[in-house]
Amino acid sequence: MKKIITFLFLSFILIFFVNEYSGTRDSGISVADEETRNEKITSDESSNNITKNSVDNEKNEEDIRDDSAREKLIDEDKIKKSNEKKADVNDLSWPKEAVTVQIMSSIDSAQQGAYFVKSEEKRPLIISLHQWSASFERYDPLVTFAIDHKWNYIRPNFRGPNKTPKAGGSKFAVTDIDDAIDYALENGNVDPEHIHIVGASGGGHAALQHFMTSTKDVASYSAWVPITDLVAWYGESKVRENNYSKDILKITQSQNNKLNLEEARKRSPLHQTTPIKKASNTIIQLYAGINDGYKGSVPISHTIRFYNKLVRDLNYDKNYLVSPEAFSELVYTQSVSEKFTPTFLFDERDIIYSKGINNLSLTIFDGDHEILPNEAFNSLLKNYDLTQDS
Numbered sequence: 001m002k003k004i005i006t007f008l009f010l011s012f013i014l015i016f017f018v019n020e021y022s023g024t025r026d027s028g029i030s031v032a033d034e035e036t037r038n039e040k041i042t043s044d045e046s047s048n049n050i051t052k053n054s055v056d057n058e059k060n061e062e063d064i065r066d067d068s069a070r071e072k073l074i075d076e077d078k079i080k081k082s083n084e085k086k087a088d089v090n091d092l093s094w095p096k097e098a099v100t101v102q103i104m105s106s107i108d109s110a111q112q113g114a115y116f117v118k119s120e121e122k123r124p125l126i127i128s129l130h131q132w133s134a135s136f137e138r139y140d141p142l143v144t145f146a147i148d149h150k151w152n153y154i155r156p157n158f159r160g161p162n163k164t165p166k167a168g169g170s171k172f173a174v175t176d177i178d179d180a181i182d183y184a185l186e187n188g189n190v191d192p193e194h195i196h197i198v199g200a201s202g203g204g205h206a207a208l209q210h211f212m213t214s215t216k217d218v219a220s221y222s223a224w225v226p227i228t229d230l231v232a233w234y235g236e237s238k239v240r241e242n243n244y245s246k247d248i249l250k251i252t253q254s255q256n257n258k259l260n261l262e263e264a265r266k267r268s269p270l271h272q273t274t275p276i277k278k279a280s281n282t283i284i285q286l287y288a289g290i291n292d293g294y295k296g297s298v299p300i301s302h303t304i305r306f307y308n309k310l311v312r313d314l315n316y317d318k319n320y321l322v323s324p325e326a327f328s329e330l331v332y333t334q335s336v337s338e339k340f341t342p343t344f345l346f347d348e349r350d351i352i353y354s355k356g357i358n359n360l361s362l363t364i365f366d367g368d369h370e371i372l373p374n375e376a377f378n379s380l381l382k383n384y385d386l387t388q389d390s
Helices: 002-021 031-039 047-086 142-148 171-187 202-213 230-240 244-251 261-266 276-281 301-313 324-333 373-389
Strands: 099-104 111-117 123-129 152-156 190-200 220-224 283-289 351-357 360-365
Touching (some): 123 142, 123 171, 171 190, 190 373, 220 373, 230 261, 301 324, 324 351
Parallel strands (some): 123 152, 123 190, 220 283
Antiparallel strands (some): 351 360
């Protein structure tokens, strides 16, 4: 027992001298480590060492305050970013400038809701179309761009989620979009020469179905990751075992789980007759994320095939077509060997591939099943500024 006590006493003396004369501390010691070390210093240490530790403690307290301030700023920044993104998942974040209105359908008198923003002066109008499974109530970031630039804006319902026969590219849905345009023209300060329709996914489908079947004069259509062929998408969705194939059966009033091909084609932009005069005078911008179909539900083949259809129907030179080789590479390898000058979108996304002639353009960007609001609006703003300059 005495040997153990003697051993512990000598060990204590040795540790004391090592701590007293070992020189400066490792600068990498954290605040928590430093507090633990200070707790081990005995009351037998000299006054100089106590003074030294007191200074260190004051420094540590300053460090703690600095760290706390930095953490507070980081937390505030996170909260700010979270609030900015919060609007993506619910309709509570719609700005006060966007008011809810009801628009009576001119085809069956059904009331369709919409968010509407009226500009103070005569300005362009954005018609922003909701996605496949959504209604007009899902927040749309384009509304903030419209408000900031003092544009008119409307977000129509056009029969809500595509789960009923009157939705999903029907004549009722297309007419609802026409009625929304008329409402904005009557109740806003709209420049009729600058009416722009924007949509993504199911909204892209609705935009292109409107382009192909409505007689309304629209300056531009911006369709992002659109569905253009419901027949193809039915099969693609069935293989992926998602609910979209069931939605298509519902909207086409198919029986016994067998797709109504005729009705599916009626609701598919790819299977409509191209309005040549309208297509020649309207800006048509088609966008697809290169990974869509792999990290998303709509293969980019939908966008490319629709682009090629317009090139052929408008009798443009075959060099403006997406070649079969480029098509296969883009769809099946998410890359392309065809060389062109690297460019970027407004959101600093790489453009993987692009084609276009006159007012028609195709852009395959580095992305998934998504719309880039900054690019979507700024491309409209760029075209509008050009017309004002001229």
